[in-house]
Amino acid sequence: MVFRTLEIMNLNEKPAIHAVDLVKLYHPKSKHPVRALDNLNLEIAPGEIFGLLGRNGAGKTTLLRILTTLVRPTSGTAEVCGVDVVKEPYRVRQSICAVLQENAAEIFLSVLDNLSTYGRFHSIPSRKIRERAEMVMAQFGLDEYRNQKVIDLSGGLKRRVQVAKVFMVDKPVVFMDEATTGMDPVNKRATLDAIREHARQGRTILLTTHILQEAEELCDRIAIVDHGRCIATGDLQMIKSMVAKAYDISVTFERMRPEILETARKFPLLKIQSSHNTIELSVKGSDGSTFALLDALSKVEPIVHFEVTSASLEDVFLELLGNREESADNGGAS
Numbered sequence: 001m002v003f004r005t006l007e008i009m010n011l012n013e014k015p016a017i018h019a020v021d022l023v024k025l026y027h028p029k030s031k032h033p034v035r036a037l038d039n040l041n042l043e044i045a046p047g048e049i050f051g052l053l054g055r056n057g058a059g060k061t062t063l064l065r066i067l068t069t070l071v072r073p074t075s076g077t078a079e080v081c082g083v084d085v086v087k088e089p090y091r092v093r094q095s096i097c098a099v100l101q102e103n104a105a106e107i108f109l110s111v112l113d114n115l116s117t118y119g120r121f122h123s124i125p126s127r128k129i130r131e132r133a134e135m136v137m138a139q140f141g142l143d144e145y146r147n148q149k150v151i152d153l154s155g156g157l158k159r160r161v162q163v164a165k166v167f168m169v170d171k172p173v174v175f176m177d178e179a180t181t182g183m184d185p186v187n188k189r190a191t192l193d194a195i196r197e198h199a200r201q202g203r204t205i206l207l208t209t210h211i212l213q214e215a216e217e218l219c220d221r222i223a224i225v226d227h228g229r230c231i232a233t234g235d236l237q238m239i240k241s242m243v244a245k246a247y248d249i250s251v252t253f254e255r256m257r258p259e260i261l262e263t264a265r266k267f268p269l270l271k272i273q274s275s276h277n278t279i280e281l282s283v284k285g286s287d288g289s290t291f292a293l294l295d296a297l298s299k300v301e302p303i304v305h306f307e308v309t310s311a312s313l314e315d316v317f318l319e320l321l322g323n324r325e326e327s328a329d330n331g332g333a334s
């Protein structure tokens with residue numbers, strides 16, 4: 001796949017995105033201002049695919065609107081490629097493109113015309129537009145729909161056209177707000193692969209999602225956003241290790257015997273269930289205790305099959321958000 005080299009300022013030393021103590025109050029003068037961002041801090045390196053994960057109302061869209069210069073923060077600073085979003089919004093806009101929730105494709109134009117129009121709007125030379133559109137359609141699996149009007153496409157495909165559009169231009173930073181929401185898994189695969197390919201070329205991609213699996217599949221690093229703050233930031237492994245380690249284990253024996261449960265109960269279990277020849281357990285602790293448990297069980301009765309899974313991102317997400325709910329539920333966001 002051929003890409004033009006990104007004509008961008010020197011990104012090597014500076015973070016692609018840097019937010020410091022960002023606060024956004026909506027209706028600040030009313031009796032009940034909404035604190036959409038609450039001293040949010042974030043730093044994203046060039047070339048990262050970074051995911052903002054959080055439930056509705058967490059503040060993800062507000063952060064993206066500030067970074068794309070659509071709204072001003074109440075206080076704090078934010079820079080994109082080292083340029084301040086409040087002081088030099090025009091320069092920031094030159095280095096970004098965005099798929100925002102309210103963006104729409106031109107529904108009465110064909111897929112190809114949507115891409116071309118976007119390219120022209122961004123001053124891509126006309127001889128390059130067709131070439132670029134062909135590349136983007138191939139990448140995003142849109143070839144076969146090229147002459148169809150967007151109005152006639154399914155919801156998931158419409159979304160895919162919106163996402164594909166922003167890759168018509170070579171901007172170093174791409175923002176995507178829930179861009180892959182509503183795509184079916186087949187559609188999604190082409191889109192996720194294409195996004196990953198663009199990141200490999202050195203683009204920074206900041207996306208929001210409330211779909212954990214999407215973040216898990218695509219992102220190098222993740223921030224979990226809640227009540228306008230990043231409550232956890234890191235790569236997947238790091239975020240997973242922030243919660244007490246737990247493993248789910250399923251063990252099938254040749255036949256079930258009471259000694260199996262007696263032996264299992266000697267270990268620090270979170271739960272245990274048995275049906276037929278299988279027991280399902282959750283064990284708290286290290287990898288070692290899992291092996292010790294399996295070893296002890298196999299001495300009681302031969303094991304036919306076992307499976308061990310560690311906490312998924314979903315467990316982590318729920319635990320982090322759950323803990324915060326208990327410790328700080330003082331209202332604010334609605």
Ligand SMILES: Nc1ncnc2c1ncn2[C@@H]1O[C@H](COP(=O)(O)OP(=O)(O)O)[C@@H](O)[C@H]1O
Nearest residue numbers: 026034036055056057058059060061062333334
């Ligand atoms: N234009 C607005 N006016 C007033 N309140 C808003 C506005 N936009 C968002 N909010 C509020 O700010 C909070 C954060 O919203 P938002 O940034 O859209 O979160 P998310 O994208 O994570 O769902 C919510 O409480 C929301 O109701």
Ligand SMILES: [Mg+2]
Nearest residue numbers: 060061101177
């Ligand atoms: Mg949103």
